[in-house]
Structures are given as C-alpha cells and as structure tokens.
Amino acid sequence: MFKSLTHDLVLAVQTRTGITTSFIAWLIVVALAALTAFAFLCVAAYDWLSLQMSSVYAGLVMAAVFVLIAVIGLVIGLLARRRARERAILERAARAHAPSWLLDPKILATAVQVGRSLGWQRAIPMALVGIMVAQWAREHRVRSSEPAE
Numbered sequence: 001m002f003k004s005l006t007h008d009l010v011l012a013v014q015t016r017t018g019i020t021t022s023f024i025a026w027l028i029v030v031a032l033a034a035l036t037a038f039a040f041l042c043v044a045a046y047d048w049l050s051l052q053m054s055s056v057y058a059g060l061v062m063a064a065v066f067v068l069i070a071v072i073g074l075v076i077g078l079l080a081r082r083r084a085r086e087r088a089i090l091e092r093a094a095r096a097h098a099p100s101w102l103l104d105p106k107i108l109a110t111a112v113q114v115g116r117s118l119g120w121q122r123a124i125p126m127a128l129v130g131i132m133v134a135q136w137a138r139e140h141r142v143r144s145s146e147p148a149e
Contacts, residue, residue, distance in 0.1 A: 049061050
C-alpha cells in the first residue's frame with residue numbers, strides 16, 4: 001500500500017512539473033559542466049589580462065568583475081525581497097477586506113442542512129458558539145502577527 005501511495009505521489013509530481021530522475025541527473029551533469037566551464041573561463045581571462053597588463057592588475061580586474069557581479073546580485077535580491085514584501089502586504093490587506101467565509105453559499109447551504117437535520121433549537125446555539133470561536137481565533141491571529149513594540 002505504501003509503495004502504491006509513493007508511486008501515485010511520484011506520478012502526481014511528474015504530471016505537474018515533468019521532473020523525472022533522469023532529468024535531475026542530467027541537470028546535475030549540466031550544472032557541473034557549467035561550473036567547470038566558468039572556472040576555465042575565469043582562468044583564461046586572468047591569463048589574458050596578465051599578458052595585457054601585469055599579473056597584479058589582472059588579479060585586481062578579475063576581483064573587480066566578481067565584486068561587480070556580487071553587487072548586482074545583491075541589488076537584484078534586495079529588489080526582489082522588497083517586491084515580495086509589498087505583494088504580501090497587499091495580499092494580507094485584500095484578505096482583511098474580503099467578505100467573510102461565513103457568507104459563502106456552500107457554507108450557508110451546509111448550515112441550513114445541519115439546522116434541518118438537528119433541529120433549529122440545537123443548531124443555532126452550536127452555530128453561535130462556532131462563530132464566537134472563529135472570531136476569537138481571527139482576533140488572536142491578528143494580535144499575534146502584529147510586531148511587538
């Protein structure tokens with residue numbers, strides 16, 4: 001049973017992403033080849049620069065190139081982080097102003113069906129307790145997500 005469950009899970013992942021074990025193996029091979037090519041290109045660039053200038057200046061130029069790449073990566077990372085935070089803030093604000101899930105027609109239909117099957121004298125107090133608990137949980141979640149001052 002566990003084997004069929006894992007097989008179903010693997011098939012679900014493969015249908016959504018197309019990832020297989022051979023794809024991952026070839027991806028690792030490509031990554032190693034790209035890393036090796038990058039290392040050889042760095043050595044060749046240093047060697048060419050040392051022929052054009054002295055080896056000290058060639059080392060400084062190569063270091064400046066990598067510092068520039070690092071700074072560009074840092075700026076892009078910070079911009080992506082800021083955009084992600086802004087999106088999260090906007091999504092939280094949209095969720096806060098969204099209509100209550102209690103007004104969902106499926107929930108209302110289920111409530112009516114429960115009321116009919118249990119009787120309204122029993123269902124109404126249970127529903128009120130449920131609404132109070134949901135409201136308490138929502139307020140508790142909002143209070144706990146606020147930063148402490």
